[in-house]
Amino acid sequence: MPLGQRPGDKSESRYCGIETEFHDDMPQLLTYSLSGGFDFVVAPLVDPSYRPSIRNNNGGATILPVSASDLVLNPSQWSSHVVGKISSWIDLDSDNEEVRLDSEITLKQEIAWASHLSLQACILPAPRRGSCGNYARCVNQILQGNNMQLWLRVPLEKSEIVDGSTDADCDLTGGRMLDSWECWNTFRLLCEHHSQLGVALDILSSLPCNNSVWRWFGEPVRAAIVHTNSFLTNARGYPCLSKRHQKLITGFFNHSVQIVISGSLLHNIAGDSGDEVLPAIDDDSPIEALPARHELKPYLDYVAYLYQRLDPLPEQERFELGYRDFLQSPLQPLMDNLEAQTYETFEKDVVKYSQYQRAICKALINRVPDEQASTTITVLMVVGAGRGPLVRASLQSLCTSSNASDSCHDIFRHFFLPQASNSQLPVQLFLHPVKSSCCHHFRSGLLAYSSSTDSFNYICFMSRICKDVSKRGKLWHLASLRCFLCFCTLAAEETGRKLKVYAVEKNPNAVITLHSLVKLEGWEDAVTIISSDMRCWNAPEKADILVSELLGSFGDNELSPECLDGAQRFLKPDGISIPSSYTSFLQPVTATKLYNDVKSHKDLAHFETAYVVKLHRVARLAPTLPVFTFTHPEYSNKGNERYKRLRFEIPLDTGSAVVHGFAGYFDAILYNDVHLGIEPSTVTPNMFSWFPIFFPLREPLYVPRGSTIEVHFWRRSGATKVWYEWCVTSPSTSPIHNSNGRSYWVGL
Amino acid sequence: MPLGQRPGDKSESRYCGIETEFHDDMPQLLTYSLSGGFDFVVAPLVDPSYRPSIRNNNGGATILPVSASDLVLNPSQWSSHVVGKISSWIDLDSDNEEVRLDSEITLKQEIAWASHLSLQACILPAPRRGSCGNYARCVNQILQGNNMQLWLRVPLEKSEIVDGSTDADCDLTGGRMLDSWECWNTFRLLCEHHSQLGVALDILSSLPCNNSVWRWFGEPVRAAIVHTNSFLTNARGYPCLSKRHQKLITGFFNHSVQIVISGSLLHNIAGDSGDEVLPAIDDDSPIEALPARHELKPYLDYVAYLYQRLDPLPEQERFELGYRDFLQSPLQPLMDNLEAQTYETFEKDVVKYSQYQRAICKALINRVPDEQASTTITVLMVVGAGRGPLVRASLQSLCTSSNASDSCHDIFRHFFLPQASNSQLPVQLFLHPVKSSCCHHFRSGLLAYSSSTDSFNYICFMSRICKDVSKRGKLWHLASLRCFLCFCTLAAEETGRKLKVYAVEKNPNAVITLHSLVKLEGWEDAVTIISSDMRCWNAPEKADILVSELLGSFGDNELSPECLDGAQRFLKPDGISIPSSYTSFLQPVTATKLYNDVKSHKDLAHFETAYVVKLHRVARLAPTLPVFTFTHPEYSNKGNERYKRLRFEIPLDTGSAVVHGFAGYFDAILYNDVHLGIEPSTVTPNMFSWFPIFFPLREPLYVPRGSTIEVHFWRRSGATKVWYEWCVTSPSTSPIHNSNGRSYWVGL
Structure with missing residues (x-):
């Protein structure tokens, strides 16, 4: 039982x-x-x-x-x-x-x-x-x-060894x-x-x-x-x-x-x-x-x-249960064309697009003073538009408050009423930066409300139907993601700026969807669709703002740097890139399950490949450290190859441990203080577009008590591909993994 | 130049x-x-x-x-x-x-x-x-x-670290x-x-x-x-x-x-x-x-x-030049039948058969007192007779002094005269225990002579044609191995004992050679040839002495224990086995060349296989330690599985090193003080029948300064095969190699 x-x-x-x-x-x-x-x-x-x-x-x-x-x-x-x-x-x-x-x-x-x-x-x-x-x-x-x-x-x-004792106390046999x-x-x-x-x-x-x-x-x-x-x-x-x-x-x-x-x-x-x-x-x-x-x-x-x-398990955790410790190959969105199903999944990530929307808002406001709002047309290019979510986010950043209030009522009815019958489930909503002018439309249906528009912090609402007050502040109920997408409208900024949007997309299948979206939404005047790879498109004019969503779990691993290097040709010298920078992070982990799954392939290549994985049965042995940072636009000549040496200090009281590989994350600054990321200490909550990345080691690394793990990571590029190499030099030395990208690479 | x-x-x-x-x-x-x-x-x-x-x-x-x-x-x-x-x-x-x-x-x-x-x-x-x-x-x-x-x-x-300093002085980074x-x-x-x-x-x-x-x-x-x-x-x-x-x-x-x-x-x-x-x-x-x-x-x-x-390079070294660091798979003489070429090579090892001859002599003398020499017939069985070298050694141990002297003169002429023309080459002979009664036949041709028959030590002769006295005691000239084989006759003991020989051989091809040998030498009365596997032969009588040459480079690795267990059924309760015991030895070695050769096969199996190899570009990191000993006859019920844990202490002044595997040797006691072996500190000189054996490690083992290497070796057996497993547990832990004999085994 x-x-x-x-x-x-x-x-x-x-x-x-x-x-x-x-x-x-x-x-x-x-x-x-x-x-x-x-x-x-x-x-x-x-x-x-x-x-x-x-x-x-x-x-x-x-x-x-x-x-x-x-x-x-x-x-x-x-x-x-x-x-x-x-x-x-x-x-x-x-x-x-x-x-x-x-x-x-x-x-x-x-x-x-x-x-x-x-x-x-x-x-x-x-x-x-x-x-x-x-x-x-x-x-x-x-x-x-x-x-x-x-x-x-x-x-x-574990026999606790008093701090400050020398290594001699911890000898190799008895100790x-x-x-x-x-x-x-x-x-x-x-x-x-x-x-x-x-x-x-x-x-x-x-x-x-x-x-x-x-x-x-x-x-x-x-x-x-x-x-x-x-x-x-x-x-x-x-x-x-x-x-x-x-x-x-x-x-x-x-x-x-x-x-x-x-x-x-x-x-x-x-x-x-x-x-x-x-x-x-x-x-x-x-x-x-x-x-x-x-x-x-x-x-x-x-x-x-x-x-x-x-x-109870949060909704998102339940949704992701099946992905726990399941190794996936990272996408190759540049080399391959994504499928409709993939777009469908990622477009549902409301939080992500809401953050983009916030960033675009801020960029628009900063770029065009209020007094020029009605006269200046901002040229915004969405590069890698996919099926249009960023186009939508861009345009929604312009929508008026009256429109927002109308849809709010619809959404409220649609969302809250079915939930009311399930009195067992506490419902708590996590809303996104709203202007206080929008919020009054919801007061009638909301129990608690607080706002801090200046800092653009999140605002929490507790619905009346939430029965269990003791759970306050702990749970996110995301039952209806589609509904939540609509909630983004609530976050619309009344910027009042005028926008001209180019949607540049290399995948001809996605371009078809883009065209029907534009027609459906009546955006024909505002949006121009370009079916081209951003790296070779000859833009008719230069952009004020370049918006892209090319980030992978490790930031640059889906070749955002190379794509944006190609696209910044048509960005104005003082133009803005959203994201404006991103940094990858790593930390050493014990992950027996993942190691055994990689090993089961019985070849070298799988041990030299990075995987996207929802980490679960994993021990994180040290805080993350930053690895590579890319900034856009980038007018220096330094290129996109990188080398970083990292030193992780394992706390003395951990004792010895084994490292099966490194968990990788990213954090991106979209614009100013609007960030987006999965790095554990600064994670953007409730996003599901990215699981961490996992770089395995060919041999599990034994790390004696009190050791420092020294790791080298390289980002390398050739004529047709970009790849990582990595190795460990302390406490013992590993071979260089994925030399010349022999096992794992991302095609240009 | x-x-x-x-x-x-x-x-x-x-x-x-x-x-x-x-x-x-x-x-x-x-x-x-x-x-x-x-x-x-x-x-x-x-x-x-x-x-x-x-x-x-x-x-x-x-x-x-x-x-x-x-x-x-x-x-x-x-x-x-x-x-x-x-x-x-x-x-x-x-x-x-x-x-x-x-x-x-x-x-x-x-x-x-x-x-x-x-x-x-x-x-x-x-x-x-x-x-x-x-x-x-x-x-x-x-x-x-x-x-x-x-x-x-x-x-x-290498910065020398004063002995007695603690490990703390030798820290992981600078030190x-x-x-x-x-x-x-x-x-x-x-x-x-x-x-x-x-x-x-x-x-x-x-x-x-x-x-x-x-x-x-x-x-x-x-x-x-x-x-x-x-x-x-x-x-x-x-x-x-x-x-x-x-x-x-x-x-x-x-x-x-x-x-x-x-x-x-x-x-x-x-x-x-x-x-x-x-x-x-x-x-x-x-x-x-x-x-x-x-x-x-x-x-x-x-x-x-x-x-x-x-x-100059000694003759034997020159002969073995081509074998240096060349990995060979060990023979499987039990499962496979050896080829004529293989017999031909091994039969030329005069030193080996001379040692057997000495051992048989001693056993005969000890077993049959002088006063019973003419009445007692000793039953000697050569099990695994091959093409007859041990049969020859057994019978030669009986030959009379007059016969010996006759052949001595022949040999002398045959051997020394051709050499005399090559005045550049010092000729030095390494002779075997002789009774002083034999030696006078050679005085005329020999410059120096010394004898110590009691202890059966080696006796050195320097021939008159040896021009370079400074090389005295250093070189062995083995130009004519065939000739040397005949020299064994010189070592014949005048035991005067009567012998009945059974030659038991499972290889039907070798049995053909045995028959012609017996006919050629006129041994029909003394020798009975049995074409059978010793493990299933029903002997018509029991043996006084059981002579075998089933030893591999690692002693028991050609399944001598299993064969002799099968043969001791027909040994008298007080009978003698020659060899009477043998022990294997191991030592850790650095051997980059061997490691790379094993690795070039790109599979696990080659890293879990033992090789016979003439070790040359190798660093021996510690003195050998004994591993498994087998004694014959063996009437206890302990079986032939073995387990041994060895601890090699690497001298502190060596510093750190890497171990690619273990060199293996054997030493056998043929009878009493007559031994035969390749263990470096007690090696029998001038034998060429055995190169050392090499047990590789799947991953080179880093051995920090002052470490102890702890190794486990198992000898395991199943219904159809015998195999070794091995692993290291200090300074770090390896997997168990060759688990269940999956990669390397010797067929029963």
Whole structure:
């Protein structure tokens, strides 16, 4: 039974398991656990007193002392409700050869039995301190011929080293192994990052520092085993968790990690439930008989409470669920013509076009003083017009307030009334810079309203139908994106400027749409459509404002610099480019899932390619650093090749970590203070046009505690293509990736 | 003109070059240098005052200020006698962007010009301290589209760190880079170990410690640039080198490294040559005119003296020249049948069979007391008899002294007389344990003789025709291996024991040869030939002695353990196996050449395969450690799977190094104190049956100064095959190589 109903959450983390001792009546054990509300048991499959060598010496039966015949449960019960727990006595790196051989035989026998039962996963005992080479070799062998998940048990602990201690304290053998992450790292390196090898983290009563904990979110953590002794006791005697533990459990819920409760009842709960916990057995019942009510249910109840207390997934997150950690090749909009579906998706990004609209407004106002508004015609060229969204944004920046107020009423009715019937959903709207003159049209329908037109900050509205005031300020409801697009009209500036628009587009298919849009909207007088590549168009006049939306996830990666270099020929010397500049950003990440997906292609080229990806199971190891900046117009002769050396300092308390690659972002200044971007610390909220970009490393980079990561990035160009090269030179040196653009490039 | 005539030496190290300044009359420069005895010049190709940016600003000619038109020399002169020297001012990692861009343009232009001239190589200036990322990226780009060798100049220096200092002194940035090897390592890692990227070592007046120097012999060092200021002055005022420098230069000669003399005349040589050094020019001659006699000739003469002083290559080394660093797949004698050519080669290894003969002698004597010699028949089985060399060795161990003396005379005549005509060649023979009773037959022909029969030590004979007494004790002349085989007869023990021999061989082709051998030698009464696999033969009686030669380079790697396990069924309980035990050994090596050869296959399998290889351009980083030992007969039930963890301590004064894999050897105890092996510290001299084995690593392992290398080796077996797995867990962790024998195995 899942922990609760959380809208949109279909992840594994809804299920909670329980770790049990060896029990030879599996159906009874399972019934007891499931009826107690647990979804699965983590149970030993073989009597822990079994040793193959002793059995052989006895010359006795060769039957493995398993907990139950495979027939006592049906296959789907085995597979859905039982995770195998490998005997914890095994020690494949013992100095005692007999123990080592016994351990290997037992491990293989138990896994074979678990496979026979079609279990989905088995939990492997934690490696002992010191060497784990033979254990890893044996597990690696098992992984080659099996499709079961193996979860290596690892305690979530790290011996904290006092700041200021020298590296000598953190020596390579004993010292390094104090951090359980090191042990995991060695193990998975030996097993070559096998995709079926995961981690089951043991959560203890004390937690390491946050940086050290969060690096696990880039690792393949499948389960978190929470021990009853890590629970505190609340005023009523019930188990609860510390704030830090709560935050960690929430982190697990959000990263598809299942919770498993382990240990014995440590809270003697008074009152109503107290009696029930005692086993209701009579004297004749066998000792193994289990109590009617599961004694660990109070712990489960608390975990379920934490789960149910979670905020529902925001609409945008739900929409993007399917894209989480899914690698996509970046678009090549210059070389290829985009398809209608692609335009359709991107045109829906209201926030993005609203920002463009704001930038155009500001540029118009700055360029044409009020006194010249009626006499000056501003020439605005949209280069790469696509199907016209920027043309629309440009013209909407001119629309009058009366038009705006009319449409506002329509939109309000259209938007709010259907929502009113769904009283469960809080509705909160995120509106865009409006002039206060527009806003009075909405007062009747709005509960709260605030405005700060001077700073062009966002304004928040809470609708009357929002029932849950406690959620105020936290949620964005974007159910109807189409509707939201219309809301942009609300943001229209009454600039009153006169505009002449050229829409330049190289894709002949998009030009067809442009023509019908212009006809439909009655823009024939204002808009001239040019079917041409901006790099070779001979403009009949020069532009005051050049508007483009050529940015990729990494800023310049869709060749905006090259395109705008070609277009600035027809920009007036004092003309404005929107965007006026953009900067790419990078940060090192742990991303086991992404690494394994890249590796699955089994070639070099995929390790030297950048991917667009909605990052989810990722640990960000350091704040971003800026990489390349491009400014437009650019009249210097420096060209568009770039070289940047970056040094990321990993916080000392993170401990060691592994870097699978670099997450890339951009931030663009559209005009003056109007920016647009996906760089995490300055992200423009509620845009969905860009996921981050991911530059992989061919070999995961081990980063010892307290290291600096030195990275080199190049932007290079040739006659027909532009590409990036990258490498690491500290803490160790990688090859130069994508030399001469051999694997990944963007066509000119 | 080569440095001298050294028999057998066809390597590059015969040639010596000279580094020159920029000179705009290349033919004159070349004539001057070649007439001075140098074989090639290392010369700048472009005026060092050239800067592309300045030239562009001047708007002047775009012609590169090269030293000479391509027409002044013919293509083969350019290619044989000129190594390009890239302008030393370039700095691609300068903080100054203009310097960086100028440097990149210049580097590319100069390389392009050198390519146009068909030069074989260019020397790149040493990277500046600190970062070399952009330099390496640019060189890497050049390497992709060019087949010229690029030699990165690296000073042979290492800041010695006082023992006992903590690791904190050796920090990751500044400290590490004090060692010029680190700089080279970073550079070549960035360039992905490109096979055209080599090293030109600058030899200075002071040398780092030996361990630090020798690690370079596993690196692709192509040239050693010896500066005139590193020469000392001898009593007569001539340049000479310190003992350590001499040893180093000898090392270069032996590793195919060319010497280049650099710098100005620092020795004012008095007397006869003094006047000649002065330029014989009249006042009208241009300033550039060069002296008639090359002023650096005294340095060249000294280097030539060192070269000429070298010992000639021993015969065996010459024979094995073609095998140096050439990777061969190990034999699979069990799964495949060997070819006649293979038998032919191995049967010529006199030393090997002589050791077997000694072992059999000792076993016979120990097993049958003198008083029972005439009554007891010893049953000896040669398992894996091949074409009969061990059968011969077994029977020869019985031959009487009179027979031996007869053949001795024949052999002596056959062997010594032809040699006598070649008075140049010292002939030294390496004979095998003989009883003193045999030796008198040779006194007449031998100059020196000594014996120590008790300890069965080797006895050295110097023949009268050995002219060069100074070579005494150093050389082995093995011109006539066939003849040497007969010499084994000299070693015959008068054991007087009676022997019944079974020759068991699975290869039906070899059985044919065995039959004819037995007929030819008249051994029909003594020898029974069995055409069968020893693992399934039903022997009609049990053996006293089981003789086998199933050892591979790594001891057990040709499945001797499995074969002998199968054969010991028919060994008497107190019977003897020859060999009685064998142990494999490993040591970590730097071996760039081998790594690149493995990598050239572009697949995983070749990186998980062991190779038989005559190791030459290799740096051995630590003494060998024993791995697996097998003893025969083996009545315990432990099986033939093995696991061993090895820890190699790299001497602190080596500094950092890179490990490309592990060299493997074996040592076998044939019987009692008679051993046979290729482990370097105990090697049996003059055997050629085994080259070492090489286990590669998939990624070169960086080993920081003072590290311990922890390696795990497994010997694993399945139903149809035996294989090794290996991995490294310190200083960093590798994947497990050859998991489940997926890439490399030996068939059962």
